[in-house]
Amino acid sequence: MAQQIxxxxxLERMRRDWDARARENARHYVDTSRTDWSDAxxxxxxxxxxxxxxxxxxxNICQGKAPSDMRVIEIGCGAGRLTRALSNVxxxxxxxDISGEMVxxxxxxLADRPGVHIYQNNGCDLSxxxxxxxxxxxxxxxxxxxxxxxxIENYVREVHRLLRPxxxxxxxxxxxxxxxxxxxxxxxxxxxxxxxxxxMAYRCGFEPRYRHGAGNQYFILWFFKK
Numbered sequence: 001m002a003q004q005i006x007x008x009x010x011l012e013r014m015r016r017d018w019d020a021r022a023r024e025n026a027r028h029y030v031d032t033s034r035t036d037w038s039d040a041x042x043x044x045x046x047x048x049x050x051x052x053x054x055x056x057x058x059x060n061i062c063q064g065k066a067p068s069d070m071r072v073i074e075i076g077c078g079a080g081r082l083t084r085a086l087s088n089v090x091x092x093x094x095x096x097d098i099s100g101e102m103v104x105x106x107x108x109x110l111a112d113r114p115g116v117h118i119y120q121n122n123g124c125d126l127s128x129x130x131x132x133x134x135x136x137x138x139x140x141x142x143x144x145x146x147x148x149x150x151x152i153e154n155y156v157r158e159v160h161r162l163l164r165p166x167x168x169x170x171x172x173x174x175x176x177x178x179x180x181x182x183x184x185x186x187x188x189x190x191x192x193x194x195x196x197x198x199x200m201a202y203r204c205g206f207e208p209r210y211r212h213g214a215g216n217q218y219f220i221l222w223f224f225k226k
Contacts, residue, residue, distance in 0.1 A: 005183050010148055011123040015098045017186040022079070022101030030078040030102075039109075043084050050085035053140065053170075053220075060168055060210075060222060061136050067091070070135040073126070073162065075155060075171070076142030077118060080106030086138070087113045094134070098123035124151045126158040133164045139171040144217065147185045149192075149200075156204045156223070163225045169206065173197065175219025197221055 005013070021029040027037040031045055054061065062070065068091045077083045077095035079102055086093045092115045097103050103120045110116045119128045137159045143152050152173065159169045174181075174191045181190045192200070194214040201208035206223035213219040 007124070007148070007150065010151070010183060011098070013184060014123050014146070014186050015100075018097075018099035019101040022099050022105065026079045026102060026105050027081070030081050042079075042081055043109075046081035046083075046085040047088075049082055049140065050089065054086070054089060054138070057170070061170070063166065063168075065135060071132060073129065073134050073137040073159065075126075075137065075139035075159075077106050078102050080109045080116075080118070082138075082140060083116060083118070084110055084113065087116045090136070091115055093117070094129050095119070096121040096126065096128060124154050126155070126162060129162065132162070134162045135164060135167055137163060137167075137169040137171070141172055141218070143171060144174045144189045145187055146189045147181045147183055149190050149196075152190070153200055153204065156200060156206070159223075160205045160225055165225055167225050169221075169223045169225070171221055171223075173219050173221065174217060175214050176217050177215065179217075192219060 025035060027042050028035045067089050070090045071092045072090045074083055074086060074093060074095040077097045083093055083095045083106060094117045096119045098121060100120045103118055106118050121128045146152050174189045177191045177193060179188055179191045181188045194211060197211060198208050201223050205226055207226055209224050210222035
């Protein structure tokens, strides 16, 4: 039977486990396809990811606004793999991660990027971010590791609070309903069905305009703020 723990305990376990992973091999745990990432290869993989998931979707993301004028949020920045690539596209990037170890590595790697702002958050909200209006939010292969729907939905509400009207939150969740997650887990996240994702969107004030990958590990959601 899965261990029942409080939300506070879940968040502390997530922070502790991701700090340990960062100390062991941060880049491997950000992208597990290899263990020996060089700087060039690691950040090139981020460029590829943004080319595939952001640059092919600029009409939905920018909605006529110049990317250089946009202020964007990244949830779960890890060691800055995608953050650097996002900063090549958008004017300002505000990135958060629960792990202080990951944040330290990301800040060191992106010290040459004045438009990048990296924060250690509490793992369930965006209260650490400046109270500004943001034009886009993104989170890739982060919520797949979160064991709590409460935490994920709170993030969705927080993004809604900060985005300008009409803006997009594009993010990934675990869609494989066979995934066996538990409250004390920090690697295998809680799965969402298509119906689960749609209901969450409406509860949080979003229009779930597009969805791709329901039933698979990589279930991508396009939530537009009403």
